Amino acid sequence: MTLANYISDLLYRYECVIIPNFGGFVTKEISAKVNNYTHTxxxxxxxxxxxxxxxxxxxxxxxxxxxxxxxxxxxxxNYINQQINDWKCTLAYDELQIEKIGSLTLNKEGKLLFEPDTTVNYLTSSFGLSSYVSPAVKRITYKEQVRKLETVAPILPSEENKRRTPAFIKYAATAAIIFALGSVGWNQFQKFEHNNLVAKAEIEQQQVDKKIQEATFIIENPLPAITLNVTKETKNFHVVAGAFREAENAEKKLQELISKGYSAKILGLNKWNLTQVAYASFNSRNEAINQLNAIKKSESKDAWLLVKEY
Structure with a gap:
């Protein structure tokens, strides 16, 4: 898998995916819409x-x-850094195409311009739904035809007209009624077709919702990170080793703790924009406190307990 595929996988589940030392891709949910010109x-x-x-x-x-x-x-x-270096080399002289995400280019000021790939929908609740076109309802044509009939066959005021109606006028009136009924029938047909399309879309949405609930649908490049998500939801107690202004220092601390056998991890930025590094994270408060006491005795007295969901 390429770096683009990993980013694409994460965009289905997260609103923001950051590529270190490059930038972040951010998603924003938008509601259904209609193009009044193309009726799509x-x-x-x-x-x-x-x-x-x-x-x-x-x-x-x-x-x-x-x-x-x-x-x-x-x-x-290291894998991410190598990919980013290749991206930057490409951007120096050409447009960078990122599969399933979009394209990036550098303008004259050296700023990155992004054009998203509109063929991919990262909203899982819309999985399987596609756009459709509903023809516009036309009523003017039939009105014009009836108006022409009225000018061709005017009704003349005479004694004979008072007694009976000419056959041609009867035919014209009949034609006008047929056109009117045809217009109503066409409108009803258009309404019927539109309702069918809406009902079909609702059925497809229900099927998608059912598949999502049963977890039977498969996204290309399935996410083995589901276990990681469960871990983030349950391990809310963290024994913190320190918070660093520079990300490089946080990374050095992380590697130091890993080399000592700790299940260390980077917790991300706190409200002071400092990168926090933890010795380990736990499901229960008691386990975290026991580990904290052991670390204070053997490793560092500055270690402390953070209770927060990551």
Missing amino acids: FYAPSKELSFNAHLQNNDGLLANYIATAQNISYEKAL
Whole structure:
């Protein structure tokens, strides 16, 4: 798998995926919409954008690659750095095409311009739904035909007209009624077709929802990071080794702790924009406190307990 595939996988589950020292791809959910000129209806989707200021490593992409390839966190970071170097070399002289995500180019000021790939919808609730066209209802044609009949066969005021109606006028009136009924019938047919399309879309949505609940649908390049998500939801007690202003120092501390046998991890940025590094994370408070006491005796008295969901 390429780096683009890993990023694409994560965009189905997360609103932001940061590529360290490069930038972040951010998604925003948008509701269903209709193009009044082409009469095309579009399903709800995620709008994808790029933020070049999001460069600090939050550990999400590296941890996912490490889990998927069954390699160490350090090797995953090296893999990301190699891919980013190749991207930057391409951008120096040409447009960078990122599969399933979009294209990046450098403008004259050296800023990155992003054009998203609109063929991919990262909103899982719209999985299987596609756009469809509903023909516009036309009523003017039949009105014009009836108006022409009225000018061709005017009704003349005479004694004979008072007594009886000419056959031609009767035919014209009959034609006008037929056209009117045809217009109503066509409108009803259009309404019937539209209702069928809406009902079909609702059935498809129900089938998708059912598949999502039963977890039977498969996204290309399935995510082995599901276990990682469960870990993040349950391990809320972290024994913190320190918080660092520079991301490089946090990475050095992480590798130091891993070399000592700790299940260390980067917790991300806190509200002071410092990168936090933990010795380990636990499901229960008691386990975390026991580990904290042991670390204070043998490793560092500055270690402390953080209770927060990551």
